[in-house]
Amino acid sequence: MTYCLGIMTQEGLVMASDSRTNAGFDDLNIASKMHNFSQPGERAFVVLNSGSLSLSQSVINLVKARFGAGEGLARVNSMYEAARELGECVRHVAELDRAALERDNYTFNLHLLLGGQVRGEQPALYMIYPQGNAICATEESPFLQLGEYKYGRPLLDRGVVFNSTSLMVAAKYALLSFDATMRSNSAIGPPIELLLYRKNSLILDCYRKFNHGDAELQAIHSRWEQSLRRAVEDLPDLRFADAPLEESAQSLLI
């Protein structure tokens, strides 16, 4: 499994990914799912991947080769064009591999998240589908997820607001979302990579990798659990009809 998350705020972007890959429960490996492409001062892109490792590697290799040759992401004029460029790379790999996979009943399974900014344009966050088309995050829906998204979503739904959530607070939400997901699904695993992109900086210099047993992550995990438990206990007691729990007398329900 995979969990990748991008959050868009007024101050910039948070991009985060786990690093567990698996081909069945008995074949676990570690591979980074975060890839960075930048020309400081001009353009900065972060790409996260989920789905088939083989397909992801092929697409990233292609994106990298084109970027290195001064094509593709090195030349796009907007985030929309950047998302289109990634979609083209996905379609190119589909031409190479899709038929062979489907012949053996494998799905062409590959999703990407793209976050970043081109100078003179606004930062943006996109999800690219296996078909090569894309959607972007909006102020009303300011985060996008890949893979095992459900466990880590309620917290984001409650807390992340485009206009008012600071970049640092969004990073905490991202980390807590990963913490919740890893707790419930053991196929999501460290290292967790976390990158903050501050709007108009046009540079990727704010990065952190949380390895297994990272002391800061464990401290946050413990403190968070304590806070949650206290918050639940501090809620007012629920009222149950006119028969308080202690004074149960007769059946109201048959």
Add this chain to the structure above:
Amino acid sequence: MTYCLGIMTQEGLVMASDSRTNAGFDDLNIASKMHNFSQPGERAFVVLNSGSLSLSQSVINLVKARFGAGEGLARVNSMYEAARELGECVRHVAELDRAALERDNYTFNLHLLLGGQVRGEQPALYMIYPQGNAICATEESPFLQLGEYKYGRPLLDRGVVFNSTSLMVAAKYALLSFDATMRSNSAIGPPIELLLYRKNSLILDCYRKFNHGDAELQAIHSRWEQSLRRAVEDLPDLRFADAPLEESAQSLLI
């Protein structure tokens, strides 16, 4: 969709269910998924259902008919026997309907949660599968869920402990778990039915139905969101390598 939840604590059981049924997005209805069977002072059972409404109704009808005739749940000597009785009813309905459903490519889709107690025995919580077999909750895994379980699980994983969580606090966790699930999946909906069973009471008298717009539920929702946001903001800021976010100078990643 459906969300049903049972929590087992040292003080007793919490049983909760939503009431939304749907046959596609354009065919939504309301149906209670909580069914109660008790002989006060002797035995008390709560059954929650997910899956096909038709199959659930057939099984509950059968359980009810047998209970009314002094058979089945009216005679079992333990919660294990009660779970077996429900499994037998599921298998009986499978004999009636399974072949006809599968002929048209429908799955025989029906899960039950059973909570309760028989006098002289401990309370217990079971999940009954479509095949009629069952598993029970344990002190290490003190809750069981049916249906859309992922959104509402992280909070339970963090907070519910068999030995130390009181019945009232467990009820708050249940309600918050439903609140998270309803927020992320619109196919889970009110009324939410919540029943607390206090160990050795052998009576079902502590019940509450939360309708759409329930003022207490809305107050808990708002207060919970405020507490969560404050807890996230109070976490210590994350450290990012040696380059603080404000002082970004050059790219560490290409």
